[in-house]
Amino acid sequence: MNEFEKQKHFLMDVFKSQAYIPMKKKDLEILLDVPKDKRAEFAMVLDELVGQGQVEITKRGKYQIPENRPKFIKTKDHRSKKPTKAEQASKKQSLNAVAKKANQPKYDNIEPDIIGRFISHKDGFGFIEVEGQEEDYFVGRDNTGFAMQDDIVAAVLTFGAPGKRQEAKVIRIITHGFSDVVGTYEKSENFGFVIADSQKLGRDIFIPAGRDLNAVTGHKVVCHIDDYGDDSHKPEGHITEILGHKNDPGVDILSIIRSFGIETEFPDKVIKQASTVAKPVSEADMAGRNDIRDLCVITIDGEDTKDIDDGVSLVKDGDNYVLGVHIADVTNYVQESSALDVEALKRGTSVYLADRVIPMLPHTLSNGMCSLNEGEDRLALSCIMTFNPKGELVDHEICESVIHSNHRMTYTDVYAMMTGDEDTRAKYSDIAEMIDEMAQLSKILRAKRKKRGAIDFDFPETHILIDENGKVVGLAPYERNDAHKLIEDFMLAANETVAEHFQLMESPFVYRVHGAPDPEKMQTLGRFLGACGYALKGKTDNIHPMEIQKMLESLAGHEDEAVITKMTLRSMQQAKYDTECKGHFGLAAKYYCHFTSPIRRYPDLQIHRIIKDHLRGRMNERKISHYESILPEVAMQTSKLERRAEDCEREVDKLKMVQFMKDFIGEEFNGTISSITGWGMYVELENTVEGLVHVSTLYDDHYEFIEENLTLVGERTGRIFKLGQPVRVILDSVDEQARTIDFILDEFKRF
Structure with missing residues (x-):
């Protein structure tokens, strides 16, 4: 069997799957992760299946097994007959059950506006990243459809006010982004739970009796998800590997390694x-x-x-x-x-x-x-x-x-x-x-x-x-x-x-x-530099690396050098293989x-x-x-x-820095503001450790985030916090689970 025939057989298995929901070619390409250079060949396979009558295209351009194709069921006398309407309704109900088990809303043929990868946030909301689009879509807490990190989802657009981020609502999960989770096991009398290390999962995983590999409370484990759950029950799974007790040396790093799906041992x-x-x-x-x-x-x-x-x-x-x-x-x-x-x-x-x-x-x-x-x-x-x-x-x-x-x-x-x-x-x-x-x-x-x-x-x-x-x-x-x-x-x-x-x-x-850098990011960088009293020469939509090099050289030894260099690096694209x-x-x-x-x-x-x-x-x-x-x-x-x-590597470094700093809670440090967001400012210490001063701890005023020049400005006092500004901070708390560090400004320690 040649490669073309293998692809046809594979696609027919997909179409015949009970969990398959009719979808367009573009959606199939995303679902099956078809490389761009293989999409012409993929289209030829689909065309041949359609030409042979094995697959049909609906009026909405979706691929499915032909509805008028005889579907046989076995009877006691081994004769075949076409399914009745009741049987067809039962089949659709089964599809709905499959959809529900996969955390999908009821299958009702709603046409999605977008299909993309779901990026979850620990606070319950998320974003949908669509291939080829620079801007992603915001998804509110009530509109996630129980999607989880890296799920491929179908969504409809719900908000599009000029100048605001487009919002979306997940209507179905096409495929889940992961099936294994690393977490800490908590045992009860007849069952247990795995509390996922990742803050992005959001829910504990129920482990039925007999499916825990005899893990005990405090064990770091790898758990396979069998049922992703819905609004009425938690995800359910079974433990496949015990990494060790959470307090054992090296288990903390091993847990991070396994959470990324990286194998430490060779077959x-x-x-x-x-x-x-x-x-x-x-x-x-x-x-x-x-x-x-x-x-x-x-x-x-x-x-x-x-x-x-x-x-x-x-x-x-x-x-x-x-x-x-x-x-x-x-x-x-x-x-x-x-x-x-x-x-x-x-x-x-x-x-x-x-x-x-x-x-x-x-x-x-x-x-x-x-x-x-x-x-x-x-x-x-x-x-x-x-x-x-x-x-x-x-x-x-x-x-x-x-x-x-x-x-x-x-x-x-x-x-x-x-x-x-x-x-x-x-x-x-x-x-x-x-x-x-x-x-x-x-x-x-x-x-x-x-x-x-x-x-x-x-x-x-x-x-x-x-x-x-x-x-x-x-x-x-x-x-x-x-x-x-x-x-x-x-x-x-x-x-x-x-x-x-x-x-x-x-x-x-x-x-x-x-x-070359994205022109919009270069424009943002140019505005920021202008606000700091610097200039980036050349056209931002076609800038030459020499102009960036000259700008960075002009900052050598200046107090703003480190901050602007980081800002510039963040404006660059990531290198890749091609x-x-x-x-x-x-x-x-x-x-x-x-x-x-x-x-x-x-x-x-x-x-x-x-x-x-x-x-x-x-x-x-x-x-x-x-x-x-x-x-x-x-x-x-x-x-x-x-x-x-x-x-x-980055997550391991963050964890180890958090562990190092927990012995210094309550102590004061000199730092520099390295990043500013709507929720506060990040401060980098001289030892390169970075932590957050949350905007809610700036007690002297209500501060507004000015995105254009990345500053926090007090509404009443006019006080400004800007990148590169030296500050004195107190280490307030650390969170090993979230791998975060929180500071407060030393001037507010009395509050």
Whole structure:
């Protein structure tokens, strides 16, 4: 059976499902998550089903099994007959029951105005996000139809006053966004409840007797939802996994990990396969590769890094710099469609948390045979680039190679060498001259990138220090020095070179793209800057990154620098993966991809396969067709998984900061207003912890939120709170469940 026939059979199963509600093609595409580049093919499948008479289109353009098609039921004498009107009514009643069980209002053929993803708020209301639309739709508490986070819903519009956010009412839930919930179990005599960690669920989940895996009160559990409930009863489910007691070390972070659907363990089949393929480099492995083991290659990473993807080398050719960026050849061990590959794509990326790393590949590979460990022969893909003294690329070669890492360097040691530390330079005397030349080239490449307009958002990062019991013992700044920038400059150069090479070849590929900012967001930023006494030159509907770069540089050392830099970053689009080379706005780069981290990012692994197919002469029409069919889904899925990993990392950081701050309740701190909303102002402390001063605690006046310049203005006193303003606050409370911190201004402590 070919792919086309498989799709027909799959769609017929959907149409025949008792829970299926007739819907239009666009709604089906959303329900079944059909990629944009597959929608023409999807339409052809639908057309053939209609042409064959298996499916019909109603007057309203909805697809369904033909109503006049004989529907047979078995009788005792095995004869068949057409259902009576009563039986048809019973069938419709069954559909209504299915709809009710799925939290849907009664099926009454109401035509929806919009279909989109529901985003719930802990206070009961929500929003509907519609694909391709910038503005979402507000849904009041009484109009949610019991929709939950990430449900795909159909809704009708209920309000549309000029200048106000459009409101909507959910009329049915097409499909639920999740089926598993992480929470805390509370046991009663004959049943129990799971109190979900997520504030967005809103309701406890009933666990019948015998379906609790013998969990006890206080256990953190994973619960599968069997019935989503309605206005007369709670959701109902059963426990599938016990993570441990809520007070056990590490269970708090594990609960967050599992709430995002991230698996911490690999399937046995994947572990076994990793052990099987992780063999030492042999002569057979080296066949057909460039043997450059005599080249001095070093790796530069953090002290704790164990998955080392990249090594670098540098030699001078007259005045030119010959830079080698050597990347672990992970594809030699992870074959396409293997168990390892399927699992890697399922994960998309490694996840780096405060107390652990959840790798994309098993440690046997990520920390072992794929890691460019010191003193070991390793298979690699090398991008060897020749730059002239102006930083212009004059030649390059991309090849399969065998390398041998001479030194496992840290950023600390390299920076010490760059700044003249004699002891460190003596310790690594064999590479001291190479480090000096690398520092020269790094500065040249950075200056060239800056000249074309690349933006450098250099935010101070915080390193959360955790002991063996999971307790936060401190927050330390994580500084980015010139050694970090050196590696960044070299990796960027390789990523751009590889992207340009394969774009000019017109090969199927996966690019890293970053679109220009939305003009409306730029207009908002421009108004805010104007209110602060600054200006953003250029047209907001077609701004060049250089104008943003110049504006940020003009703020260097100014008290508003951090706030405006954050505001600017929030105005940017998110970078993502794409099969089209659309450029990278933030880097002011025409060509860009992710080539340098195949141990921890799937897109890098994917393009390594493409590169090797070209190098080995295997990129024929069949291969091209294959890549063109799979890459759009790879790009879309890995972009989503990247967001998931970032969200998980952010939630863990928030939790650990809340836990750290709970020992300081009642103490005073200096802070800066980092964000202002209608419900209050967020204040960031010097240790980067952020908390809310709720508008209700500003006792001296009633404050109005002025959205245009992001200020809170007192109606009677005219007092103004603005971004970047220093304030003195008292830590009032923390909430580990919600992962929030609340401050009050110290001047109101007497209230």
